[in-house]
Amino acid sequence: MDHTEFRVKAKEMVDYIADYLENIRDRRVYPGVQPGYLHKLLPTEAPEKPEKWDDIFKDVDQHIMPGLVHWQSPHMHAYFPALTSYPSIMGDMLSSALNVLCFTWASSPAGTELETIAMNWLGKLLGLPECFLNEKNDSPGGGVIQTTASEATLVSLLAARTRALMELSKLNPELQAAELLGHLICYCSDQAHSSVEKAGLIGLVRMRYIESDEGQSMRGAKLEEAIAADKEKGLVPFWVCATLGTTGSVAFDNLREIGQVCQKHGAWLHVDAAYAGSAFVCPEYRHWLDGVELADSFAFNPSKWLMVNFDCTAMWVKDSTALHRTFNVNPIYLRHENSGKAIDYMHWQIPLSRRFRALKLWFVLRNYGVVGIQKHIREGVRLAQKFAALVLADPRFEIPQPSNLGMVAFRLKGDNAFTERLLKRLNARGYIHAVPACFKGIYVIRFTITSQRTTNQDILDDWNEIKIVASEILTDVFGSENGNIAVVKKPRISLKETRELNATFGTSLLLANSPMSPKIVNGTHAAICDYEQVLTSCAQTFAQLKMEPKDSPEMRRRIRGIKMCGKKFSLDSCMDMVQGMMIEQPLPQFEEEREDASNGSSPGERSSLSSSPVISTGTIKQETSVDANQLQLPAPSRQYRSKSVDVALTGLCLDDAKITIDMKNSEIIITPTGSNKIVEETEHKPVQLSDIQDKLNIGDKITQAFENFQDGLQMLSDYRKNDDGSEKTQDCNTKLTIRGPGSYIKKLIQQFSEGPFDSEDSKPESERAVSTQSIKNKADAICKKCLHYKGKTSK
Numbered sequence: 001m002d003h004t005e006f007r008v009k010a011k012e013m014v015d016y017i018a019d020y021l022e023n024i025r026d027r028r029v030y031p032g033v034q035p036g037y038l039h040k041l042l043p044t045e046a047p048e049k050p051e052k053w054d055d056i057f058k059d060v061d062q063h064i065m066p067g068l069v070h071w072q073s074p075h076m077h078a079y080f081p082a083l084t085s086y087p088s089i090m091g092d093m094l095s096s097a098l099n100v101l102c103f104t105w106a107s108s109p110a111g112t113e114l115e116t117i118a119m120n121w122l123g124k125l126l127g128l129p130e131c132f133l134n135e136k137n138d139s140p141g142g143g144v145i146q147t148t149a150s151e152a153t154l155v156s157l158l159a160a161r162t163r164a165l166m167e168l169s170k171l172n173p174e175l176q177a178a179e180l181l182g183h184l185i186c187y188c189s190d191q192a193h194s195s196v197e198k199a200g201l202i203g204l205v206r207m208r209y210i211e212s213d214e215g216q217s218m219r220g221a222k223l224e225e226a227i228a229a230d231k232e233k234g235l236v237p238f239w240v241c242a243t244l245g246t247t248g249s250v251a252f253d254n255l256r257e258i259g260q261v262c263q264k265h266g267a268w269l270h271v272d273a274a275y276a277g278s279a280f281v282c283p284e285y286r287h288w289l290d291g292v293e294l295a296d297s298f299a300f301n302p303s304k305w306l307m308v309n310f311d312c313t314a315m316w317v318k319d320s321t322a323l324h325r326t327f328n329v330n331p332i333y334l335r336h337e338n339s340g341k342a343i344d345y346m347h348w349q350i351p352l353s354r355r356f357r358a359l360k361l362w363f364v365l366r367n368y369g370v371v372g373i374q375k376h377i378r379e380g381v382r383l384a385q386k387f388a389a390l391v392l393a394d395p396r397f398e399i400p401q402p403s404n405l406g407m408v409a410f411r412l413k414g415d416n417a418f419t420e421r422l423l424k425r426l427n428a429r430g431y432i433h434a435v436p437a438c439f440k441g442i443y444v445i446r447f448t449i450t451s452q453r454t455t456n457q458d459i460l461d462d463w464n465e466i467k468i469v470a471s472e473i474l475t476d477v478f479g480s481e482n483g484n485i486a487v488v489k490k491p492r493i494s495l496k497e498t499r500e501l502n503a504t505f506g507t508s509l510l511l512a513n514s515p516m517s518p519k520i521v522n523g524t525h526a527a528i529c530d531y532e533q534v535l536t537s538c539a540q541t542f543a544q545l546k547m548e549p550k551d552s553p554e555m556r557r558r559i560r561g562i563k564m565c566g567k568k569f570s571l572d573s574c575m576d577m578v579q580g581m582m583i584e585q586p587l588p589q590f591e592e593e594r595e596d597a598s599n600g601s602s603p604g605e606r607s608s609l610s611s612s613p614v615i616s617t618g619t620i621k622q623e624t625s626v627d628a629n630q631l632q633l634p635a636p637s638r639q640y641r642s643k644s645v646d647v648a649l650t651g652l653c654l655d656d657a658k659i660t661i662d663m664k665n666s667e668i669i670i671t672p673t674g675s676n677k678i679v680e681e682t683e684h685k686p687v688q689l690s691d692i693q694d695k696l697n698i699g700d701k702i703t704q705a706f707e708n709f710q711d712g713l714q715m716l717s718d719y720r721k722n723d724d725g726s727e728k729t730q731d732c733n734t735k736l737t738i739r740g741p742g743s744y745i746k747k748l749i750q751q752f753s754e755g756p757f758d759s760e761d762s763k764p765e766s767e768r769a770v771s772t773q774s775i776k777n778k779a780d781a782i783c784k785k786c787l788h789y790k791g792k793t794s795k
Contacts, residue, residue, distance in 0.1 A: 024073050028430045029430065029432060030069055032428075032430055038063060071450070074451040075462055078446070080247075080407075081449070083306070083307045084307065084308075087368070088363060091363040095355060098356060102115065102354050102356055103334075103354055105336070105344055112343060114358045119142070119143025119145065120143065127283070129292065133316075134320075140318065140321065141316065148311060148313050150195035151349070153270065154198075155315070157199045158326050160238050160239040161203055162326040168180045181204060181205070183234065184235070185208060185238070186205055186206070186239035187210055187267075188210065188241040189217075191212050191218075191251060193274065208230065210226055212253075218243070219257055227261065227265055239270065240267050242259075242271050242272070244272070245279075249402075249444075250405050252404070255290060255292060259294025270295065270296065271299070275300075275301065275304050276300070276404075277298075278304060278377060281373050281374055296319070305406070307376065307452065308364050314361075320348065327347050327350065376452055380454075383459055384405065384449050385403070387459050388403050391410045391463075396482060397410055408448075409446055411442070416443035420443055422466075429469070434447055
């Protein structure tokens with residue numbers, strides 16, 4: 001491959017990587033292959049002649065990808081995270097291209113110094129004490145990037161062993177180091193990672209495991225007891241490993257208690273926070289770091305949760321000279337003129353050569369920033385809490401230990417075999433992948449949030465998969481998907497029974513975005529805040545609402561139902577009714593309305609019109625001079641009534657009356673003429689004119705305006721009649737006044753008038769006016785259909 005082909009194929013590789021990560025959710029997370037599958041697909045020997053790149057990469061898709069566990073998948077819940085990110089990938093790409101070796105300052109000055117700077121940044125981000133940083137030339141402490149947490153644990157153990165042997169040699173000069181080595185002993189929790197045990201094997205020292213408490217935490221008292229017993233046997237405690245975030249349950253050892261014991265007995269304290277260390281970028285989780293200043297070394301993996309791809313383990317030490325004494329080799333070909341003035345990281349690790357790992361760490365810290373990293377950590381914790389809530393809501397499952405950070409350890413209730421069978425079947429299906437853990441004889445499934453691409457829906461999908469498999473297993477064993485767990489079903493209580501049992505129970509009809517999906521909910525929990533500022537703000541918000549036309553068959557049916565039932569409805573329903581009735585723009589006709597219009601009118605209108613001797617012209621006579629108190633109306637286009645506001649009013653008749661519309665004072669004044677005074681019936685409760693007027697005045701009840709208007713007119717009709725239905729003949733000198741906002745008065749005329757205002761009128765708005773003088777010959781003032789005015793309009 002030459003430069004030209006590399007430019008093309010490398011760009012294709014970037015596209016392939018981006019597509020893979022973008023669509024990784026669609027891949028089966030756990031492969032369905034058997035050991036030896038790849039040996040059957042690939043040749044047994046390397047090719048003699050060069051092969052084309054396209055042929056090579058074709059085998060990646062066909063043979064390699066089907067056998068991979070997709071660690072970046074949101075359905076990957078095994079182990080701990082092994083995350084990557086685009087800035088980290090690009091850092092590794094550049095590091096691989098540069099391929100510098102950073103074992104001494106002279107071999108790569110920028111690589112060495114960038115690692116020191118990045119480790120100082122990261123140490124401050126975690127809240128580590130200054131004694132672990134290297135910001136001055138004479139700072140004894142500092143940070144270094146190791147390959148893995150296992151290597152960091154081994155490095156710290158070997159450094160502690162060297163320090164202990166040197167001190168014992170001074171006290172026992174007659175003994176060889178090999179003899180002294182047999183007296184050393186180190187300690188860790190019984191929940192510590194297996195790498196701690198491996199470090200003891202490599203270091204050729206004894207290892208004692210301290211029993212953890214009920215929360216899987218190692219405590220100072222237990223450690224003190226074990227050290228005292230070993231000292232009586234002539235053993236020398238030299239190294240203790242405290243775990244922050246155990247593998248099985250993400251438990252935290254009590255760092256302060258352990259640190260105090262280590263200081264008392266002169267033992268090296270190493271803190272292994274491989275997974276949980278990333279969480280300390282968030283201040284709310286740093287309480288687990290209490291006592292870290294007592295530690296001699298601290299390590300965690302940015303390659304786990306911090307989105308820096310493997311390998312990258314951050315390790316800090318208080319005294320780097322302990323590492324130098326352990327790993328210092330200084331052949332002439334590795335010496336340089338700045339030895340001692342600058343850090344040579346070859347003395348901080350087991351191997352000699354080292355990659356330029358600081359580049360990808362530096363890229364991630366800069367590209368995400370503190371805020372971005374904290375957001376990522378908190379989201380992982382939130383998703384784990386969501387999963388834990390789902391588990392606890394199912395009576396078949398349990399969480400034996402408290403869940404911390406982004407991992408939940410759960411199990412099926414009952415024998416361990418059920419949980420073990422569940423895990424095996426889940427992994428075999430391949431939709432999600434998890435691994436087990438066991439503490440104090442309890443077998444659990446570890447469910448870890450391992451991908452920054454995990455969403456709420458992914459959690460729900462994975463939990464559904466777990467429930468399906470669990471139901472299958474329990475059905476096979478017990479014949480029921482609930483197994484031997486007695487699930488008490490809550491009895492269904494009707495809404496009627498609920499209201500009878502609880503007088504304060506309130507309901508609200510919630511109409512969802514999807515049609516035909518009403519829901520009844522308990523509204524008794526609703527609270528009213530009477531703070532003046534809150535109410536003022538609410539009023540201002542409602543005042544700014546724009547009354548836009550919202551017309552549809554669904555809304556018309558909804559408004560019709562609201563007006564027919566006569567019951568109270570939620571605020572959104574009332575607003576729909578107001579918007580449907582008080583729109584500025586004309587409403588379109590229903591098909592049936594168009595048919596009625598073509599036939600003249602609806603049956604109700606035709607009957608009403610036939611019974612009325614008065615024919616409305618539907619025109620407006622023009623005035624050369626306009627009274628300031630007269631109603632000023634625009635000339636809208638033809639306006640059709642919506643069937644959603646149909647109202648059936650019967651028996652409403654008026655004698656001759658003078659109707660005056662006063663827009664200045666926002667009033668409609670109805671003055672009956674030529675009739676006698678009303679005689680009140682003693683056997684019936686008298687109807688007061690003030691009652692009618694209260695009904696017709698809108699006041700502040702905008703949502704009840706039109707309903708009150710209709711009721712008031714009906715009351716007026718009853719007020720004008722005797723018990724036998726005949727008209728009262730007594731004189732009545734009272735007049736009826738309808739008051740309300742100007743827009744309300746305008747709407748009553750514009751919305752409920754029978755014919756349209758003449759849209760052909762080309763005269764300016766200021767010259768158009770309407771004043772109603774009388775309604776003659778017992779005309780129906782309000783028709784059965786739409787509250788149409790039936791009187792003639794004139795000057």
